[in-house]
Amino acid sequence: MKQIQPGIYEKGQKLYTKASSTQKVYGEKFIEEDGEKYREWNPNRSKAGAAVKKGVNLELGLDSDVLYLGAASGTTVSHFSDILEEGFVFALEYSDTVIRKLVEVAESRKNIAPILGNARNPDEYEDLVTQVDAVFQDISQSDQAEIFTKNAEKYLKKDGVALLAVKAQSISTSRPAEEIFDEVKEKLKAKFEIKEETLLDPYETDHLFLKMKLK
């Protein structure tokens, strides 16, 4: 098992995180090596996993606190929880049915706060979220850039890392993805410095992963 980033491991072509719980979240495989249990991280089920496979350094430390927007049932959040051994994930989701599974995932781990709320209104959850080292977003909405900007401005520490998965089809199904990505980047450049941009294919088509810093 080779460590490729803090808390992220690779063996052969497969990605792993150290299992912080024995609970299976999405049918992932566990393996044991040198007395440690690892969980396979499927890049076809996780945009952050896909970004790591494509060579993006997420810049998460073991003690980072992360605001995760669009947590769904906790597939990727569970891997962030493994990575952040001494850190914390504020996991925001606005569907009250989807969040039930996330609550179960959080119950068997010590560092996830599931938050039912709308990422369009960051003031809604200001009593529950602290300043964080990273904001990560995976939300399929046409105003995904605006949602991300509002949250990063409010919750991201000045030198923190801003990680955004942009889904072109949520903005338009008729225009070319490249045109949509250029438009989104132009909007973001008002507030962020774009450090790295990575297409997530073949794991996800028409998705761009942006790593940024606040200006």
Ligand SMILES: C[S@@+](CC[C@H](N)C(=O)[O-])C[C@H]1O[C@@H](n2cnc3c(N)ncnc32)[C@H](O)[C@@H]1O
């Ligand atoms: C693509 S899924 C996220 C998958 C998840 N990131 C993972 O890898 O496990 C997008 C999620 O964002 C949620 N969502 C969409 N709009 C939202 C909003 N305005 N506020 C909070 N969550 C939202 C949806 O309910 C959905 O669960």
